[in-house]
Amino acid sequence: MKTLKNKLAALLFLVSILAIPVPALAAKDPCANTPDQKSIQNCVSTNPITHQIQVIINFLCICVGLVVILMIIMGGVQYVAAGDSPEALKNARSRITNALIALVVYIFAFAFLQWLIPGGLFN
Numbered sequence: 001m002k003t004l005k006n007k008l009a010a011l012l013f014l015v016s017i018l019a020i021p022v023p024a025l026a027a028k029d030p031c032a033n034t035p036d037q038k039s040i041q042n043c044v045s046t047n048p049i050t051h052q053i054q055v056i057i058n059f060l061c062i063c064v065g066l067v068v069i070l071m072i073i074m075g076g077v078q079y080v081a082a083g084d085s086p087e088a089l090k091n092a093r094s095r096i097t098n099a100l101i102a103l104v105v106y107i108f109a110f111a112f113l114q115w116l117i118p119g120g121l122f123n
Contacts, residue, residue: 064106071099
């Protein structure tokens with residue numbers, strides 16, 4: 001029971017430390033009284049939370065691109081090394097196809113987020 005209390009106390013402490021910067025960022029809201037669309041877009045582009053989201057999205061784009069390229073290369077090497085084995089050829093084609101499907105799904109998800117958020121958050 002004592003270890004459970006210690007774990008809960010440590011978890012509560014960790015959550016409270018991680019939650020401190022969020023209200024501080026929200027308190028400096030420059031977009032509180034913005035009347036027109038241009039001012040709103042300016043506020044969104046200068047917001048530190050928006051900047052962090054853009055950094056995460058750019059990192060994910062790079063990761064998805066690298067993984068897709070790696071999977072296509074691995075599928076190509078697997079295809080060349082397959083020889084006459086129909087099972088190995090099938091696996092290589094499947095790997096390349098799945099990589100291309102993943103790329104298309106990511107592109108559509110990115111486009112959907114661009115459409116969903118007014119002004120395009122991920123510029």
